[in-house]
Amino acid sequence: xxxxxxxxxxxxxxxxxxxLLEVRQLSMRxxxxxxxxxxxxxxxxxxxxxxxxxxxxxxxxxxxCIGGFYRPTxxxxxxxxxxxHGLPSHRIARQGLVRTFQNLRLFRTMTVVENLxxxxxxxxETRLLSGLFKTPKYRRxxxxxxxxxxxxxxxVGLLHLANREAGNLAYGQxxxxxxxxxMITHPKLLLLDEPxxxxxxxxxxxxxxxxxxxxxxxQVAVLLIEHDMxxxxxxxxxxxxxxxxxxxxxGTPAEIQRNPRVIKAYLxxx
Amino acid sequence: MPRNLxxxxxxxxxxxxxxxxxxxIHIQVDGIKVSLQGNAMPVLAxxxxxFAARLFQVPQKAATGMAYLSQRLPRPPxxxxxxxxxxxxLVIVVAIVWPFTASRSAIDIATLALIYVMLGLGLNVVVGxxxxxxxxxxxxxxxxxxxxxxxxxxxxxxxxxxxxxxxLMAAATGCLLGFxxxxxxxxxxxxxxxxxxxxxxxxxxxLNALTGGPDGIGNIAKPTLFGLEFARxxxxxxxxTFHQFFGLDYHSIDTLIFLYLVALGMAxxxxxxxxxxxxxxxxxxxxxxREDEIACRSLGLNPTTIKLSxxxxxxxxxxxxxxxxxxxxxxxxxxxxTFIESAIVLAIVVLGGMxxxxxxxxxxxxxxxxxxxxxxxxxxxxxxxxxxLVLMMIWRPQGLVPASRPRLELPERAETAP
Ligand SMILES: Nc1ncnc2c1ncn2[C@@H]1O[C@H](COP(=O)(O)OP(=O)(O)OP(=O)(O)O)[C@@H](O)[C@H]1O
Ligand SMILES: [Mg+2]
Numbered sequence: 096x097x098x099x100x101x102x103x104x105x106x107x108x109x110x111x112x113x114x115l116l117e118v119r120q121l122s123m124r125x126x127x128x129x130x131x132x133x134x135x136x137x138x139x140x141x142x143x144x145x146x147x148x149x150x151x152x153x154x155x156x157x158x159x160c161i162g163g164f165y166r167p168t169x170x171x172x173x174x175x176x177x178x179x180h181g182l183p184s185h186r187i188a189r190q191g192l193v194r195t196f197q198n199l200r201l202f203r204t205m206t207v208v209e210n211l212x213x214x215x216x217x218x219x220e221t222r223l224l225s226g227l228f229k230t231p232k233y234r235r236x237x238x239x240x241x242x243x244x245x246x247x248x249x250x251v252g253l254l255h256l257a258n259r260e261a262g263n264l265a266y267g268q269x270x271x272x273x274x275x276x277x278m279i280t281h282p283k284l285l286l287l288d289e290p291x292x293x294x295x296x297x298x299x300x301x302x303x304x305x306x307x308x309x310x311x312x313x314q315v316a317v318l319l320i321e322h323d324m325x326x327x328x329x330x331x332x333x334x335x336x337x338x339x340x341x342x343x344x345x346g347t348p349a350e351i352q353r354n355p356r357v358i359k360a361y362l363x364x365x
Numbered sequence: 366m367p368r369n370l371x372x373x374x375x376x377x378x379x380x381x382x383x384x385x386x387x388x389x390i391h392i393q394v395d396g397i398k399v400s401l402q403g404n405a406m407p408v409l410a411x412x413x414x415x416f417a418a419r420l421f422q423v424p425q426k427a428a429t430g431m432a433y434l435s436q437r438l439p440r441p442p443x444x445x446x447x448x449x450x451x452x453x454x455l456v457i458v459v460a461i462v463w464p465f466t467a468s469r470s471a472i473d474i475a476t477l478a479l480i481y482v483m484l485g486l487g488l489n490v491v492v493g494x495x496x497x498x499x500x501x502x503x504x505x506x507x508x509x510x511x512x513x514x515x516x517x518x519x520x521x522x523x524x525x526x527x528x529x530x531x532x533l534m535a536a537a538t539g540c541l542l543g544f545x546x547x548x549x550x551x552x553x554x555x556x557x558x559x560x561x562x563x564x565x566x567x568x569x570x571x572l573n574a575l576t577g578g579p580d581g582i583g584n585i586a587k588p589t590l591f592g593l594e595f596a597r598x599x600x601x602x603x604x605x606t607f608h609q610f611f612g613l614d615y616h617s618i619d620t621l622i623f624l625y626l627v628a629l630g631m632a633x634x635x636x637x638x639x640x641x642x643x644x645x646x647x648x649x650x651x652x653x654x655r656e657d658e659i660a661c662r663s664l665g666l667n668p669t670t671i672k673l674s675x676x677x678x679x680x681x682x683x684x685x686x687x688x689x690x691x692x693x694x695x696x697x698x699x700x701x702x703t704f705i706e707s708a709i710v711l712a713i714v715v716l717g718g719m720x721x722x723x724x725x726x727x728x729x730x731x732x733x734x735x736x737x738x739x740x741x742x743x744x745x746x747x748x749x750x751x752x753x754l755v756l757m758m759i760w761r762p763q764g765l766v767p768a769s770r771p772r773l774e775l776p777e778r779a780e781t782a783p
Contacts, residue, residue: 164662164663185666185667188663188665193665201657202652202660208773209649209773212646212773213650213653213661217666219646226645226647227638227642227645277664
């Protein structure tokens, strides 16, 4: 797939059959505010793709449109070639597109391991009678769910905190729990909204390693919003830069760093 | 001080104004002559008390004092897990043996309390666990009661055959109502359910041909013990009654004891089912949804079906209790299914502590037994009821027994070092 620094050109390329996610001319209007204005980009399976831009550029709104939390004013979103715009968010999640939230949305009064069981709800034996009578199938799915939870807790280094209340974890631990809660659903595409926000440098390095491991070991593609430039430039295959809702550049980290419009957007106005 | 004084005077005047219609005027009936008689003493007394309380800031002091106390009081000891089944077993045995030693009226009140326990437990799932405010809960109770009355009247089906049918009917009604409504925000649900409760009552009142209108339905068959009736004489030709079968003398109290035991069994069944449910994926999903609906959606949980399951379960519990209510009363009319019933059940849940089953059980018993015991205060029932609710909101908003959720924990073996 070619990488154009001109987003309008990307929009006209016909969909490549290998694309995992195709976003075409996505726009979202809130009253008089055009929060997202004609955003288009493609993602390959297993790719790490970042959206950057100043505060209020509309990055989270793009996530909300892709994930079905907002109904986009116009534009299309294809996941594996199938249109998902307009579907309710839980249907989109079941198709393998899950996300974390900029302000963390854990089930705070539940234990860490319970958080991981809830995200497996759709894979569990939820029929009423089998649970009431604890049928073998019910027991088996519960045990398997717990085993998967243990696996992911080990992966993100939270196993020793499994029985704590999620709301009592340290901030960085909550961020990792939210990622584990997404990964346990076997997503094709993981959307991370500012995963490094509030992390210390050591935790940010761990996060970098974790995201790379997710891609290489679990074949998940990652779409990332992040303000930490060293993390973004080091980890991303491609970057989309937004300003005032509009895409101003797309390209590899090296291309983005050289792009005069990006430099102007970041340096000229801050 | 002057500000306190001024406030105290105003509050006392307000109290006087409010108590005049309740305490200051008595209706005098003299033969056919009805007259009103003023009586200033109680009103003045109340005004004086309110004035003094306000002047010396008694409520505020009491509130801070209570808050201080409730922090200092030792928390009730958590029972070791191994003792719990023993204790529960003991309570159940006592509950089974007790009616054989109790008086008729006590058994009757206890049966009524058990009906409210069932209703409270069911609504607790909807309001306490799933966080859906249902103000028309009595509608499903009515569906169960009328369902049994009609099935038994027209097709002669027995109580035990009707019970699952009533549960299904109430659940179906719940789903039918819930499906369009549960997509809406919480407050709309409260309004729509409130209206629905009234609609059901009006239907019962006006569908004369089906429900008998305001006259209701009478002569509803009582539950039987494997076909054995509790009556002096069998109601059908060739039927056998309980005392004939076992060769006992007829005691009318046997019927009451049997009804009590049936209610106890039904309440225990509901308790068991709920306790399984809240440990199952669906129960966890109810709680997760109450805590953060957006997070649930982002993980693929369908909020509508999860809410619907809680709403439907609550409705079916009410239908279950309703069928028993009809069988116990032997007579039902729409008067038993007014909004006040929904309000009482909701009060039971709030007083007991939302999501707390022990609390709901205790509150249900308190709210049904106390008015019967303190009959001389019957006139002030609603007044006291409101006062208790207000005081609870001030001092213990989490309810009598604050909910403690059953936490799923990973077994120790997995808890080894990170
Ligand atoms: N639901 C909404 N209703 C109205 N305006 C909204 C809504 N959501 C976002 N906006 C507006 O859209 C614009 C883009 O917001 P968005 O949250 O997408 O920015 P962002 O790029 O994620 O910023 P940040 O880096 O601060 O997270 C902002 O001006 C915001 O106020
Ligand atoms: Mg944002």
